[in-house]
Amino acid sequence: MGPGALIALSLLAAAKASVGPSNSSTGSLCTESKECLVFDPICDSPKYEVRHYGATKWVSTDVESYVLEIAAGQGFMRLFKYITGANEDGLNIDMTAPVIIRIPEDKKMWEPAIFTVSFLLPSAYQEKAPKPTNEQVYFTDLPPLTVYVKSFGGWMLSMTSKLYSRQLAKELNGTQASYNTAFHYGVGYQSPMKLRNRRNEVWYVTQGEPVCPPPTSS
Ligand SMILES: *[C@@H]1O[C@H](CO)[C@@H](O)[C@H](O)[C@H]1NC(C)=O
Numbered sequence: 001m002g003p004g005a006l007i008a009l010s011l012l013a014a015a016k017a018s019v020g021p022s023n024s025s026t027g028s029l030c031t032e033s034k035e036c037l038v039f040d041p042i043c044d045s046p047k048y049e050v051r052h053y054g055a056t057k058w059v060s061t062d063v064e065s066y067v068l069e070i071a072a073g074q075g076f077m078r079l080f081k082y083i084t085g086a087n088e089d090g091l092n093i094d095m096t097a098p099v100i101i102r103i104p105e106d107k108k109m110w111e112p113a114i115f116t117v118s119f120l121l122p123s124a125y126q127e128k129a130p131k132p133t134n135e136q137v138y139f140t141d142l143p144p145l146t147v148y149v150k151s152f153g154g155w156m157l158s159m160t161s162k163l164y165s166r167q168l169a170k171e172l173n174g175t176q177a178s179y180n181t182a183f184h185y186g187v188g189y190q191s192p193m194k195l196r197n198r199r200n201e202v203w204y205v206t207q208g209e210p211v212c213p214p215p216t217s218s
């Protein structure tokens with residue numbers, strides 16, 4: 001079996017367990033939920049990480065706003081209502097992690113933008129989930145994704161999202177990595193109620209072969 005077949009096999013295996021227990025090695029970023037989005041690590045360095053995620057189903061909503069914070073709050077509430085009964089079966093669905101927000105890159109300060117907030121559906125609902133009662137809430141099927149990742153503590157705010165996505169973009173531009181420059185994902189692992197040891201990430205979606213960061217000398 002050639003290396004190509006091995007990679008294809010490991011990607012297949014990854015796709016089967018895209019949502020897994022938070023106590024697994026690659027689900028350990030999730031500290032508050034039973035289930036977590038799991039990934040295959042491709043490379044890791046203080047500059048950035050590269051990860052591969054299998055295909056996943058999410059429940060999403062779009063919010064038009066001038067400000068990330070407002071969009072995130074409104075989107076979070078709509079999706080929280082969906083998982084706490086605002087669905088055609090009146091079901092309660094477990095919260096998972098992370099929550100992701102698709103943040104457009106080219107937003108001008110004086111123009112509103114569309115932010116898409118998404119909750120990961122638990123493994124029991126990955127195949128089929130009850131229909132939302134709010135027509136602003138819909139399902140998203142994300143294809144397998146390879147992403148560049150930069151992590152940071154504190155809060156996912158307009159300022160931090162911009163700061164860390166720029167840092168990541170700078171590193172990626174420096175290593176000639178190509179990525180989708182139209183948007184980044186803001187990724188949060190804790191509920192807004194948790195005040196300490198918060199973990200956030202910004203992601204850019206790779207284009208073409210992922211580029212690992214050069215080894216650091218320090
Ligand atoms: C993770 O938790 C599940 C359910 O609580 C348990 O069955 C499993 O053994 C745990 N796995 C590890 C690696 O601790």
Ligand SMILES: *[C@@H]1O[C@H](CO)[C@@H](O)[C@H](O)[C@H]1NC(C)=O
Nearest residue numbers: 165166167169170171173181
């Ligand atoms: C990185 O490169 C992209 C594409 O050329 C460019 O649009 C962007 O401004 C650059 N970002 C930084 C932080 O250098």
